[in-house]
Amino acid sequence: MTAHPIFAAPPLAPALMTGLQAIFGDRVQTGDAIRDQHGRSESHFTPMPPQAVVFAETTEEVAALVRLCMAHDTPIIAFGAGTSIEGNTLAVRGGVAINLSGMDAIIEVNAEDFDCVVQAGVRREQLNEYLRDKGLFFPIDPGANATIGGMASTRASGTNAVRYGTMREAVLSLKVVTADGRIIRTARRARKSAAGYDLTRLFVGSEGTLGIITEVALRLHPIPEAISSAVCAFGTLKGAVDTVVQSIQLGVPLARVEILDAVQMRAVNRWSKLDYPEAPTLFFEFHGSPLQVGEQVETVGALAADNGGGAFSWSNLPEERSRLWKARHEAYYAAVNMRAGAVGWATDVCVPISRLAECIEQTRADLDAGTVPATILGHVGDGNFHVVFSIDPKTPDEMREVEAINVRLVERALAMDGTCTGEHGIGVGKQDWLVAELGEAVDLMRLIKRAFDPTDLLNPGKIFQL
């Protein structure tokens, strides 16, 4: 644990501590270790711990906490699994972190409606294990075993988004504690509605700055009758991307399609002890009836061959599929650990798919001209890709080099009419870029923030500066 100035911050006011203990009993904690754990993120940011951590069990407790902290002019930071990447939960002004991971009840599953209601602290893997014998699944898969509340708050997406959408599409409604401590529900359980402003979508992606999400109703999908996976290496990145574009043009409903560049494939082989060709590679998954899946494999295999793809290695064996996606899910750790003792920095952008090959190729050239090992991998069907750096923390120049590469990456994506963050959110890391991307539209976001949280106490200092 690194010492940090905020450890020396004044303790919370005694009246606030007393109030917290009245609500949470021994579920209020102020030890350095627990505060440090809630002041870190899965990336390169300097830790900024909260002054206290509370562990909530009910929505009513969250509401009581919000009222109490508001009365004491103290920031409140909602915290789930701590897997966000842009410093989204750092306590930049101190305050109380509210850990929601204990609110992990699956409240209801409505199989006939293909939906469920869960508490914010439910993890996505937990949910899918629960759903499996009901023949349903929840498709949003950002890699990390994040909480559903955290995924909603950052508008997470991941490997299945090309077919099943992101948290934007997956969330049906939310239960939210507002800044004045009221408990509201943003929508009914109907699959669609034209009833007023879309509060659900407003809270999705708002990173805990407008209210605290305590329950989430989610759309589910039937587990497909047949699932096949495939892997194919290409001579060029462009050949891989063109294969995907042409597949979509032919109406192939790709369930997953991931691109990993040659450096990422080398890292994956070493980390996961595999022996894939170390070339730009696509990982596919196909869902449907056995007949449909067979047809999809055939169509995409032919397109891959036309675009310089090597062996189109497909399988309908679950163990083969697990091996492939385990390697994909470990890709981040594989990349960070290309060097022993390295620190990771993950960034992502998203561009119109017509510009993706060009964007990736230019980025690869920029990475190759530098000294810090880095990989490219991404959700090619969405035009979204990540760069993961493996940084030597003892070499300050490396951090500066990566910062400069990140600036050029985001500028490149914006110049292609893309976004500075496809799925990680803004947090503290992309604030300047949000303004570069959307200009005066950010003023409208500030209007909403001021209207919802006039004293700026809900996860302050995130997304934009007021």
Next chain:
Amino acid sequence: MTAHPIFAAPPLAPALMTGLQAIFGDRVQTGDAIRDQHGRSESHFTPMPPQAVVFAETTEEVAALVRLCMAHDTPIIAFGAGTSIEGNTLAVRGGVAINLSGMDAIIEVNAEDFDCVVQAGVRREQLNEYLRDKGLFFPIDPGANATIGGMASTRASGTNAVRYGTMREAVLSLKVVTADGRIIRTARRARKSAAGYDLTRLFVGSEGTLGIITEVALRLHPIPEAISSAVCAFGTLKGAVDTVVQSIQLGVPLARVEILDAVQMRAVNRWSKLDYPEAPTLFFEFHGSPLQVGEQVETVGALAADNGGGAFSWSNLPEERSRLWKARHEAYYAAVNMRAGAVGWATDVCVPISRLAECIEQTRADLDAGTVPATILGHVGDGNFHVVFSIDPKTPDEMREVEAINVRLVERALAMDGTCTGEHGIGVGKQDWLVAELGEAVDLMRLIKRAFDPTDLLNPGKIFQL
């Protein structure tokens, strides 16, 4: 044309008229006929015409109009094709209607990215005609040949939503004129983004109360290789609904599935000169490869037979498909014109699909107990259905009877965790129900409205009372 008190409203202030003429020249109109045309909706509401109508050609003109009207404390009502149903464009406080239908340029189509950018006045049929030879289509189909801007403003959906989503999913980004006359863009053209609050989804469905949409970027889809349609009559409404639920459970990607009750089928037969069985009926459309479509037809046909369906009459002939969907699109007019000289009243609700059969059956019983002819038809895959009344305008009791039935319909839907409006919006017709549906969450909508439009001049009096 009916005389109406607002015709006697004071003319606009001379300075405002002079300002309007400076911007729009002879595209400012104040004649009774044009005002009346902009003060009506396609339903039963008393007309409320604006004091003037302007015809905009550019976003800059819209911005200039907004600044001018704000300076004169005068309401501004954005107007497209005038096909909204809940009185969404009525000039309840007078003011200036801004007709955007002349802003009908298709600005760009990015075939490789499956997207396009259009001006707000483009009609959906115009767009699809333009796209056809590029192999693309825009799926949102609310029936009426509405403008894209109007469809975005009411969060329209329609027959394809079960597979392709609603305007919520279809809109990638918007160009919007804000209440202070600034021109902003809500997002880049990337298919997904986690960059701050979702302003795109906030404006979609806001009915012109937060800003004026002048350009829309839309997701498009490849025209499927094969399309089949089918029609099947059932012994019971429940048999029809169960067929749809089971199809979705089996993962059949239904492109369209519409339910029409026996009364609606009788109206359709008379209006469109057809001879379908006069029983609860499903209209289907299947998209995919020829092989996939064949498989879908086979699966759904078997389920229909299991659920008491009659002949499953399917076809891959375009003329047969056109006949079916022409009849569906004319269903509203067929229903209204069950009686000569009748006036229409259309309402809609949306419930979890597990409650749909029950909701429709109870509603049918309520209609059958009344005296006003009415039909039920809907987007069964979404749990969304419409009731269309054929009201004798010379019998005031009929309007009162329909009002009472509508109250019971919405109460029934809300009791089933549904919404008071699946796709028509709130307008002036469903405001009480919005509060019944969402409670204090409506206060958050008011906060946004006040923050964005402090003097309440953008389509005032819609969605909620401030």
